Structure formats: structure tokens, C-alpha cells
Amino acid sequence: MITTTGLTKVYRSGDRDVTALDGVDLHVREGEVYGVIGQSGAGKSTLIRCLNLLERPTSGTVTVAGQELTSIAGRGKRAGAQLRAARSHIGMVFQHFNLLSSRTVQDNVELPLEILKVDRRERSRKALELLDLVGLADKAKAYPAQLSGGQKQRVGIARALAGDPKVLLSDEATSALDPETTRSILTLLRDLNRQLGLTIVLITHEMDVVKTICDSAALMKNGRVVEQGTVAELLATPGSELARELFPVGGEPSADDRTVVDITFHGSAATRPVISELARTYNVDISILGAAMDTVGGKQIGRMRIELPGRFEENVVPIGFLREQGLQVDVADVADLVPDTAAAVPAPAAAPLQKEGAK
Numbered sequence: 001m002i003t004t005t006g007l008t009k010v011y012r013s014g015d016r017d018v019t020a021l022d023g024v025d026l027h028v029r030e031g032e033v034y035g036v037i038g039q040s041g042a043g044k045s046t047l048i049r050c051l052n053l054l055e056r057p058t059s060g061t062v063t064v065a066g067q068e069l070t071s072i073a074g075r076g077k078r079a080g081a082q083l084r085a086a087r088s089h090i091g092m093v094f095q096h097f098n099l100l101s102s103r104t105v106q107d108n109v110e111l112p113l114e115i116l117k118v119d120r121r122e123r124s125r126k127a128l129e130l131l132d133l134v135g136l137a138d139k140a141k142a143y144p145a146q147l148s149g150g151q152k153q154r155v156g157i158a159r160a161l162a163g164d165p166k167v168l169l170s171d172e173a174t175s176a177l178d179p180e181t182t183r184s185i186l187t188l189l190r191d192l193n194r195q196l197g198l199t200i201v202l203i204t205h206e207m208d209v210v211k212t213i214c215d216s217a218a219l220m221k222n223g224r225v226v227e228q229g230t231v232a233e234l235l236a237t238p239g240s241e242l243a244r245e246l247f248p249v250g251g252e253p254s255a256d257d258r259t260v261v262d263i264t265f266h267g268s269a270a271t272r273p274v275i276s277e278l279a280r281t282y283n284v285d286i287s288i289l290g291a292a293m294d295t296v297g298g299k300q301i302g303r304m305r306i307e308l309p310g311r312f313e314e315n316v317v318p319i320g321f322l323r324e325q326g327l328q329v330d331v332a333d334v335a336d337l338v339p340d341t342a343a344a345v346p347a348p349a350a351a352p353l354q355k356e357g358a359k
């Protein structure tokens, strides 16, 4: 549904250039909820704004629903009309809602339809239908100031859907909301994705958002996408930072002559008794050091850190057994995990994906 190739954006800031996007190749499949995560300044906002050409990329291409937007050249009248038409298939939701305070809720939702020159009756019909869809049928005549944050975002979502978009872009849509309201907005986005077959790209700095509704995710750093794929693919990728952030498992070994193994379960492997099979088959004592089980995009996924007696060389066969079961198995470096040794040689800390402050 969305493909970018070599997407690059360089801003001129005073007398220096800032490369906000540095050759981004993104692939978003039709009907998926795709999360882009990264720290403040990683280039997430720039990426999402380039997807509907709110921001003109310096180079590279953007193709949405088969149409290459970046080939609609220039800023003339004709290019403007073409771009408006293409953009009507792409809705956008903003962190601070961007509602017009002087207009009623219904008139805010009708705004994109006015721009598309839809007649008044049809505009009104469509706006009321969308307000019903987002659960605000009774607020049509209210003004934004009379609404809660969550209700304002519902209006923002209804407005974004006015042009019957195939794609919805969400720029930190929940980061101004409290946790409960965040959950209700994420549920609404998930329902819209399923009911309307809407493809959703959302940018966020919260791993919980990815965990709650995303089928796929990309991690951005310094203007580049450093990891991307379905959540299951990421979990199956050795050393994936996103997988580690999604399912952090801690736990230190009881001594340094132990083997520590991180196991990722998904699909049918999540429900098989592999640990007890391992213990029985190899008559080995297994300690569970840490574990996290969760449901991601409706699928059960989990990670577990176990400890086996003896060093790695003594555990090659049991580890091979786990791999044969189709599990993702990563052998941890015990020297990094034992506190005394780790203090002498500090492991690089995984930077928390937190916003460092509002822009």
C-alpha cells in the first residue's frame, strides 16, 4: 500500500544542513497497522509528513496505493489539484488534534469535503455517519472547547476519514492523552482498521502502542530505518532491538559457570511444553530467570530467559534441541550478566525509547 525508496530529506537550518531522513525504504502492506518508533529527533514526523507530501522529500520516491506521489511534480495549479486528489486517499491525525475552534464538531468533519467541493447535503450526511462511527453522534453541534481530549481526537479521526481514505497516518495521536483514553483511541483505530480495511501508519515513541495494535513495526535512528518487519519476523531476528524492547526479559545467572539462553516463543511453539520436554529428555535442571508472555496483534508471543548448569560447551545438545523445536534461541554472554563482571566491562545500555521533550 505504501512504498518509499531512498527517501531523503535535508533541511537547511541556518548555515548547516540537517539530514532528517537518510535513504528510507519503507514497505507497508495493505490492511496492516504499521508502527514507526524511535527517539526524539529520529525523523519520524518528517517521514510521516513526506508520506503525504506535506513535506517535499529532497530525493527518493513515495508510492501510495499504486500512485507515485513524488512524480506529481511542481507546485503549479495543476500539480496542486492532482496532489489534492491523491491526498484525499490519505487521512491524517495529529497529536494536538488541529481542530478549528470556531467551527462545530460537524463543521470540522465537513471541512475536507468542502475542499473536495462535495455538496452540502452529502457533506452533512457523511459527517454525521462518521461521527456515529467514532461514537460522537450526540456531539455534532458542540464546539471543540466543550470536548475532552479523547473526544477531540475522535473528531480528528472522523475528519481524517471524510475523504474515504485507504491510508490513515497518525502522528503521535495518543501522546497528549491519559492512559485510559489512549487505550480507547487505539481500540477505535484497530476497529477502523478491521471494519474498513484501512491501512494505518502510526508514529509513536511508546513501545506499548506498538504492542497494543501494530502488525508490523520499524525502528528509526538518525533518519534511517534500522529494523522493520512484522512483529513475528522481528521476534525471530537474532539481536533485534525492537524485539528486546517489546519483550524485555531480565534475570541474572546464579554463577558464572552457567549457560543462559533467551528463548522466543510464537505461533504454535507458544503453547507446547518445550521446557518440560527439555528437562525430561536431557535430565537437566532448568531455572527460569525471567519471562514475559503477551498477545501482540491477537497472537500469543513470549520470551523466557533460562539457566542451564554448566558452560555453553556442555549444553550444545540441549540448545540444539530447543532450536529443532522451531524456537528462536539466543545464547547470552554470561560475562555481561553476572553483576561483578558486568561492572568491570559494562554492556552497552539499551537506550530507552522515550521522548526527550516536546518540540
Ligand SMILES: Nc1ncnc2c1ncn2[C@@H]1O[C@H](COP(=O)(O)OP(=O)(O)OP(=O)(O)O)[C@@H](O)[C@H]1O
Residues within 6 Å of the ligand: 011, 012, 013, 018, 019, 020, 038, 039, 040, 041, 042, 043, 044, 045, 046, 047, 205, 355, 357, 358, 359
Ligand atoms: N523544519 C525543519 N527545519 C530544520 N530542521 C528540522 C525541521 N524539522 C525537523 N528538523 C530536524 O530533523 C530531525 C528529525 O526531526 P523529526 O521531527 O522528524 O523527528 P521525530 O523523530 O519526529 O522527533 P519527535 O519525536 O521529537 O517528534 C531533527 O534533527 C530536527 O531537528
